[in-house]
Amino acid sequence: MLAELGFGVLVLTFFLTLYSFTAALYGEWKRSEAVVESARRAMLLTWPLLTLSALALIYLLVNNAYQVSFVYEVTSRSMPAYLKATALWGGQAGSLVFWAWLMSAFTSLVALRKWERDRELLPWVLVVAAFTLAFFLSLIVFFENPFLRYWQTAGGNVLRAVFQPANTLPFIPSDGRGLNPLLRHPGMVIHPPMLYLGFVSFVIPYAFAMAALITNRSDDRWIRLTRRWTLWAWLFLSLGLVLGGRWAYDVLGWGGYWAWDPVEIAAFMPWLTGTAFLHSVMIQEKRGMFKQWNMLLIILTYALVIFGTFLTRSGVLSSVHAFAQSAIGPMFFGFIALTSFFSVGLLIYRWGSLKADVEIKSLFSREALFLFNNLLFMSVLVVCFWGVLFPLLSELFTNQKVTVGPPFYERATAPLFAALMLLMGAAPLSAWGTASARTIGRALWKPALAALFVTAVLFFTYTRHPIALIGFFLIALVLFVTFYEFWRAARARTKAHAENILLAFWNLFGRNRRRYGGYVIHISMMLMAVGILGIELFQRETQGTLALQQSLVLGGYRLEYRDIARFPGPDSREVTRAVVDVYQGERYLGQLYPRIDYYPEAQQNMTIPGQRPTLRDDLYVLLVDWKPASSSGATFKVYVNPLVNWLWLGSLIFLAGILIAAWPERERSAEQ
């Protein structure tokens, strides 16, 4: 009953989005406000409808409705209720429903805003958004329907269909297959939604950009309208990436957080173009230049969002993240082809009218530095894109499978990231319009000297690794420059407004959230860079098989194997948990509990590390192997990951920075 309802509502929503699309087009063509208005209202209806459909699916998931094939595939009786509910995005069909639901939520939000000032953009925003939503809904309705049920024919064959086929009886499996153990982790509950949020919310700025192109509005109105959207989209995408890293670190037992897996890169690529976009729109806002470039960046971001989704879901790539091979690949491919041809064609058509006088007074002006920033982000994108594509090429042309793995990306992107850091250090000190090497140099020498001092201290106390020293110098430089900027601005305020320094500092954020929020983000990025340098360059590991009371020694730590126990855990796991005493020198630091969780239904092991995080390093212990039959002991793998916790610390500050930047401001009277 509920399955039919859920499906019926999906079909209805699909037609509604088609209607919204057509009505918006027709209303625009006939210049009929009323028709456009009906398109807007149709769009507003999609959200409650999709909510209903998603709720129906969640109800089925939570209540063990195994006659529904999707429920059978992703849940089982032993799973806790929260995992059953979030299994919604644990499989292809359900995650598409979730995606469509988010998309309609965003589109509804856009449709709800006041449209008086930008009436001419509305129908086109609706057209683009409705088209994208209709595409995703069509995938669900025609290819990946989560509401299919099992039916058994007289011959014993089991079919899948929404409605009962003739001569069949309902077939209800007694238990489901259960969610992939990799996904049964709290981190997995939030990582995909964050990424989806990021992905989906980039559709909105794209829709506005297309609307601006179609209506030939060459001003920066679309950028101003979507500025905050873009920041939120970027926030979610960044959080999705960071959470994914954290999940990998805690669950996959690699001792790392990022493996340059093609699907990770697929999510990273829109982040790159999105970040470039966030910087380059500022040139257009301040100086009215490079309108085409911004258009191109947002088109690229949208295309990469769709391309990333395609890569994960079509079976083109194999990866830990990939969904099972699916029929929706060709549909996605068609959609990518259509949207990229259309957007690029439109951009070329409007190229001339977007042209503005370009005048750059100096190679060191902020606009010029932003251009270099964009070049570097694009370069990282090129490396990533090529790395993802190359195995496909190789298989096509030489019939040979190859792996493009971490060494390739690390070697290629490290200098680019270093150059980006250098820019991050210089750009805040330059000014719009005029700035020369001299003015920047005058502002830069003090922070540079301080950074050099820090590097020297590190050289004598911490490391002599040349790459690490270059990295730490750049990090220190950016940090000092950013603090210097804060301090300069706050001091300027104390003079101009006779405020005390703390108040002045506080007011800075109120005065220009985006700028100072952006600086906080720079700081957070540098903290993350500390963590990345630490784990990339100084990670140490050892592995050994220990009998009870024996020890492994690594990086000043001594780990003594005390005990092992096997017991049934929640969620029908069989837990094998080792107890390890940790000593530093002779000092007893505490116990760690690395464990192996065995999921009998999936016949899969999960290796969950025992971790001891400090700011200096992270002690990370894995129970690699333990055979109940043998008395030879247990095999442990130990990593010491220096500085990695700065990465997680940085991501918290990052969150703060972006909240400062994206928090809604009171509209000021200046804006009119």
Add this chain to the structure above:
Amino acid sequence: MKRHFFLIGALIAVFAFFWPAGASAQGSTPSDDDVNRIARELYCPVCENTPLDVCPTQACAEWREQIRLMLAEGKTDAEIKQYFVDYYGARVLAEPPRQGFNWLAYLVPPVLIALGAFVLVRALRDWVKPGVTEAGTGESEPPADSAESDEYIQRLAEELQKRR
């Protein structure tokens, strides 16, 4: 006779118990760390995109055993890797081997990036008005600190004002 049998049995048991530990103390049996050093740079087709040293499948465990075996035979890291490439194909390497068609993997990104940089620099040469730049640098006498600070305050106020 019977005693001998027991003695031999006991010897074997003692030997079996001590042999692995004794051998690793001698260093003739490769340690897990030696194996992982090589495994870290290999990828097995059973778990694609996951390095061999952390892949949990049975197939990968046997690959690691193979590495251990070859290390014990005295093979070098390079020889072992080459063996894996010959036996399982180039996909076991973390990067495409630098030969033939695979050179494209390494050449295309730098060429594209250089092209991008070239286009940007060319464009900047057109955009930057030389007269303005010279005037900009010519005018800037190194001002006193207070002057700089005033200039900065003014610029900052202006910038904060300009944004809408």
Add this chain to the structure above:
Amino acid sequence: MSVQQQKQGVPLWAQILIWLSITGLLVLVGLGLIRAQRPMVSVGSLAPDFSLTLFDGYTLDGASSLKLSDLRGKVVVINFWASWCKPCEQEAATLEAAWRLYQPAGEVVFLGIAWTDTEPKSKAFLKRFGITYPNGPDLGTRISQLYNRNLGVPETYFIGRDGTIKHIQIGPFASVSQIQALIDRLLAE
């Protein structure tokens, strides 16, 4: 800069370049997609040819390597296996028993192909189950790539006298008679 110049569009050569590169990218991704979605070699299609170097001690007609196409006219049973795979252990004895039934007549050839398996382990497995039919490693994973089998092991392909694939068995065999039934049907054709 004159107004005329300012409103210029994209030069033709650049447009052509842009369209070509977009189309090129799309074609590549499309071809990759087709490749990924291509079904495993299907029943009725010609079995892709490959050559197989046999493990030491194994021969077929006195040769230590073979080409599939040279076996045209015989019924060929190709079994992909690995020593680490439990179901492969279950069926190993069954396959060997079936082989011994057909070996004397010389009408049927069994081929075992070890997939992503290490040589010592493969050999130990063959010895343990007393496998006598020709076996060899899938060097460079070339053969498994041809048959596009990435579902797992064991998988068995039955090839008719005409060189086309007649039956694909995913998973282990339960009994000798199951194999017999399949082969006898092909021999009768």
